[in-house]
Amino acid sequence: MAKLTFTGPTREADAEAARAAAELAGDAAHVHVIPAEKVIRVYTGADVVTFDPRPTVSKWQFVQACAAAGISEAQLDAAVALLTPKRQRFWRLGPPIDRDNPFSSRLRTNLTPVPTPAAWNAIFLAAAALDPLTV
């Protein structure tokens, strides 16, 4: 891991070499070009700023992403049927669904097989990438 700063006329080639070397070693890399300062910073490994986006999605986006991930509507319906009446009503009325809402956590554990948290995150990210206005 490193925070490397490159300056001078060879900074682009040097930064690219650092990025490529990090990725060859299996590390994450992030390159930040700052034209006004004539500087390029390369972050590698643990110094790469990472985020854990948890988008809120529409019910359509969610169901579509589940289908793409191999979770059928029948499986979702079966999992929803195990929820409380309040949460079943929440589902039926087509709400925005948040990854961190207890509803979605319980829905995940009701599914068979239970998706891993990472797989569940991936479904929400894939759902967020779907255009909610155009089908």
Add this chain to the structure above:
Amino acid sequence: MTTTCTITKAGRCDTYGRPLLVGQSYTSSDDEIRSLWQAGFCSVTDAPTIFEAPTYPYPQQIAAIGVPFCILPGDGSTTGLQFTGSAGAFTLSAAILANAWNLLKGAWCYMPASFGGSAYPAGWYWAVFSGDTAGTLYVNTYSSRVPVRPASPTNFPVNLSGRLNQTTSEITGPSGFLIPGGALGPNGAIKAYLRTLGSNGATNKYLRLYLDATQVGQIGPITTNPNAEYLVSIRNQGSEALQCNSRTSYVTGVGSVGGTVSGAPEYSSVDTGSDKSFSISLQNNTNTGSFILLHADATVTYGA
């Protein structure tokens, strides 16, 4: 706000009617002390500067960026920007979005080094679109501070040719906007109102906000529906060096909701008691797509 003075002449009373005595130290509202000082009844350390010190009761503008900043597409082979061999004229293999060129009749466009077969360095170059898939790049470059439209753009003296191989790195765009130390106070906030455009596809597009080198805001990854606007904030927490920032924002538009704290830049510890430089960066992690910051408006609201 209050100010303390030393009474130098008898003849005035406090707000309860009690006479102010010569030599007495008296603390009251700025307005009352200023009135006493102007009438010659007291002395005030650092007067008149203390009465003329800037206050920030209203939002103060940091940056108003009206000229777009574009990362144009180009994979170096089949997709994106191609220079047509006539000065800086170029075509795009497809519209960014239909009619988007109407928003790009003048924009700063990032070019990697040696673009168009030239020896020109990387940087933000001026471009004017003449249609959804056509435009002209000019020699004029943007470095930092307020971006302006060149009055008379200068044509390239060479004929640029070939396809653009655009970077997928994060690029600092508008930069160098001073936030004077103390402008936020311990409880103030920076609010940034941003407008974006870009290719409508599953490429990850990011805007990031910085105070000096510390990231204090993020919008994205934006994939579809990039024609959007956002409002995000950076808020001091009773300390000039601790911030609570917007949760990463997505389409569309304010910091998102969530049941977790997903880490920086939701919080930061930038010392806003000293001068800081505000900047915005753009990134498109796939060079077949484009991403554009159409407008940014950032303000500081002081909080005592």
